[in-house]
Amino acid sequence: MVSKSSPPAPAPSLLRRIVDFDTAISLRLYTLTHPILPYYFLKTLEISGDGFLFFPLVLSLLLYPLAFSDTKNSNIFLINLLLGGILDLIVIGPLKHLIRRPRPVYNKNMFLSFAVDHWSFPSGHSSRVSMIATLFYLSSDFIRDVLIQLKYDLFVDYLMLIVIGWAATTSCSRVLLGRHFVFDVIAGVLLGILEGLFVFRIFNYVTLTSFFT
Numbered sequence: 001m002v003s004k005s006s007p008p009a010p011a012p013s014l015l016r017r018i019v020d021f022d023t024a025i026s027l028r029l030y031t032l033t034h035p036i037l038p039y040y041f042l043k044t045l046e047i048s049g050d051g052f053l054f055f056p057l058v059l060s061l062l063l064y065p066l067a068f069s070d071t072k073n074s075n076i077f078l079i080n081l082l083l084g085g086i087l088d089l090i091v092i093g094p095l096k097h098l099i100r101r102p103r104p105v106y107n108k109n110m111f112l113s114f115a116v117d118h119w120s121f122p123s124g125h126s127s128r129v130s131m132i133a134t135l136f137y138l139s140s141d142f143i144r145d146v147l148i149q150l151k152y153d154l155f156v157d158y159l160m161l162i163v164i165g166w167a168a169t170t171s172c173s174r175v176l177l178g179r180h181f182v183f184d185v186i187a188g189v190l191l192g193i194l195e196g197l198f199v200f201r202i203f204n205y206v207t208l209t210s211f212f213t
Contacts, residue, residue: 018183023104026181030106033176045173048166049125051085054132058082074146077139084131084199091191092124107178123180126171126188127195133167134196136160 012020047053062078093116101121103110110117117124136143140160147155155162171189174180180188 022181022183026104026175027106029175029182030104030178034178037176039177042173042177045166045170046125046177046179049129049170051089051124051128054085054128055082058085074142077135077142080135080139080199080203081132083203084135084195085128087195087199088124088128088131088192091195092122092127092188095122096120096124101181101184104178104181110179120180121184121187122191123171123174123184123188125174126180126185127192129167129170130189130192131196131199132192133164134193135200136163138196138200 058078058081062075062082096116096119099121100119103118103120137160143159147159171185174185174188175182
């Protein structure tokens with residue numbers, strides 16, 4: 001009696017292959033850098049991009065503004081940041097809940113602020129810092145004037161590089177800290193840029209300008 005061979009296993013879907021590749025490359029990056037990069041450095045970057053620092057800081061500047069001569073533009077910039085942060089929560093939270101991609105198994109010692117923080121895709125830190133960097137870039141003329149007013153001329157030519165470098169480094173640290181996969185971070189960065197553009201173009205020129213005039 002001839003035994004029938006079992007049918008070959010179906011080939012993995014394209015999405016499954018992408019996820020497997022993302023998982024493998026993320027683990028590789030984490031493994032290579034984990035013994036080298038100090039944990040406190042990566043943790044400091046994590047805290048710097050956290051919403052628990054971002055929202056109180058922006059609100060405190062709005063309620064107790066610095067001595068800007070251009071109060072109207074400073075308020076617009078700060079409200080843009082606040083609206084961008086709120087928009088980021090509205091976009092990222094439901095996406096995490098809908099997609100429900102688990103975080104890397106080697107993710108350790110992470111404080112979960114909300115239930116959706118159990119999920120990995122997309123990276124909320126990456127979207128937030130990218131949104132902030134985008135708004136800084138789009139508001140660079142105003143920020144340059146503020147720095148000159150405050151006599152911080154030394155930082156005029158370097159602030160954009162500092163902010164963009166901080167956003168990029170913080171985004172990369174999400175993989176190196178084991179919090180996220182590479183594609184989580186890429187998606188977060190792209191969403192953050194779109195959020196910044198949306199807030200700047202829509203709210204800045206339509207809602208906020210008419211409100212403060």
